Amino acid sequence: MSGALSVSTFARSLTGETAFDVLAVARRLKSTGKDVIELQIGDSPYPSATAAIKAGKAAIEAGQTRYCPSMGLPEFRESAANLVRAEFAIPATAVNVVVAAGAKPFEQFFCELFLDPGDHVLVFQPAFPTYEPNIARRGAKPVYVPLRQENAFRPDLDAIEAFIKEPLAKAIFLNSPHNPTGGVATKADLAAIANLVRGTKVAVFSDEPYCHMVWGDRHHSLLAEPGMMEQCVAAYTFSKSYSMSGWRCGFAVTSPPFAELIGKMINTTLSCAPPFVQLAGKAAMEDDPSERDGVMRKFRAKVELLVAELRTVDGVTVLLPAGTFYVFPNVEPICRRLGITSHGLAMYLLEGADDRLGVACLGGECFGEAGRGFLRFSCAEPDDRLVQAVRFLAEAITRADRVRAYLTAHPRYRLG
Ligand SMILES: Cc1ncc(COP(=O)(O)O)c(C=O)c1O
Known part of the structure; x- marks a missing residue:
């Protein structure tokens, strides 16, 4: 650091989403x-969404380009409440809704709402990488519990029960x-979690x-369980x-x-979410859901294709994900055979395996220790490119000389 300035301990410890780092390498x-x-x-x-683009443009033209209430436009809040009530049986009205720039800011606001220094927070791992920095922002401590492939990566109810009994337990x-x-998490998992946390200080x-x-069932939210509106931020x-x-x-x-307290946090940070963006979002929510659901079906087909292809590769064990557009194969046998970490394998596929072609994905450890031995693929490319990516993986892991050269240049990716 220059001069007499020193940055905070928090700033020094800050980590972010590796996905954005890998994106930068891929683009370079x-x-x-x-x-x-x-x-x-x-x-x-x-x-x-088509309706969002149309409404967003119209809202800009109509001058919806200045400050608006910190909690959000009343008509957006009402529309959002209608959506979660109709689709997820959450007993919400407009007063339960607060708007921000995506889902991510609410990680910070939730931590500011509930956590004091030293509090413990149960986090299932692999975990979205920005949970930890937001917990650290408050001087609180994550307590990691692994999600297991054998349990279809569903939350471990016994771990929740044990955590709640800890004196420093504050959040999950x-x-x-x-x-x-x-x-x-199944509807039964969520009902059991609600029964465990209801009435506690967590x-x-x-x-x-x-x-x-x-992909199998439909979405269930913890908020739909009795009493959870008072104990949960979704x-x-x-x-x-x-x-x-x-x-x-x-x-x-x-x-x-x-x-309302989150509204104050928005007041003191973002001021408000842009009104024309809210009006675009409102139009998307109120549009006939057929466009949205059609896109979701395309993601589902992509996920199924990627899983089918990965299952043809020796050393890969992969579950059909119950939701999301991610596929999370276990590649541990391949990593052990090549002596490379799983994120090392991901970076090798991108940088080292071939001069003309690369596949960008993430090692499971980008989501914490419990992700070691896995890769994460998203489905954000056309189907033929997904197939090409898996065929490339199958071929790349046979190029022992290339792996050796990559590990020599990047020894941090050596296994053990
Ligand atoms: C688990 C999880 N939480 C939060 C977010 C952030 O969503 P947004 O970019 O809409 O804020 C993401 C995005 O990938 C996510 O996967």
Whole structure:
């Protein structure tokens, strides 16, 4: 650091989403002429919802371009409440809804709402990478519990029961459908979790960005369980359901007093979410759901294709995800044979396996220790490119000389 300035301990410890780092490497390689199949980031390859584009443009033309209430436009809040009530049986009205720039800001606001230094927070791992920095922002401590492939990556109820009894237990981060594993908590899991936490001092952050990407059943929210509105903040986003990641629009649903406190946090940070973006989101929510559901069906077909292809590769064990547009294969035998970590394998596929072609994906350890031995693929490319990516993986892991050279240049990816 220059001069007398020193940055805070928090700033020094800050970590972010590796997906954005890998994206930067992929784009750099592409700019040098390499063909890269980009499966690293959880984004949609489809255009934003037609109704949103039309309403967003009209709202700008109509002058919806200045400050608006910190909690959100009343008509947006009402529309969001209608959606979660109709689709997920959550007993919400407009007073339960607060709007921000995506789902992610609510991780920070939830932590500011409930956590004091030293508090413990149960986080299932693999975990979305920004939970930990937001818990750290408050000086609180994550307590990690693994999600297991044998349990279809569903939350471990015994671990929740044990955690709640700890004197420092203050909050739980729940994410269903789950990024990166594709695991989904069943309605029975959620009822059991509600029974465990109801009436205790433990608050739950229920992160639900993939609420329209449930492939077997339909989406269930913890908020629909009795008493959970008073103990839970659920976060939703337009990024996945309506392909609107760049608009930055999302909302939280919780009890009115908690919603108002989050409104104060928005007042003191963002001021408000842009009104024309909210009007675009409102139009997407109120549009006939056939466009949205059609896009979701395309994601489902992509996930199934990717799983079918991966199952042909020796050394890969992969579950059909119950939700999300991610596929999370176990590649541990391959890593052991090649002596490379799983994120090393991911970076080798991108940088080292071939001069002309690369596949960008993430090692499971980008989501914490419990992700070691796995890869995460998103489905953000056309079907033929997904097939090409898996065929490339199958071929790349036979190029022992290339793996050796890559490990010599990048010894941090050596296994053990
Ligand atoms: C589990 C999870 N939470 C939160 C987010 C953030 O969503 P948004 O970009 O809409 O804020 C994502 C995005 O990938 C996610 O996967």
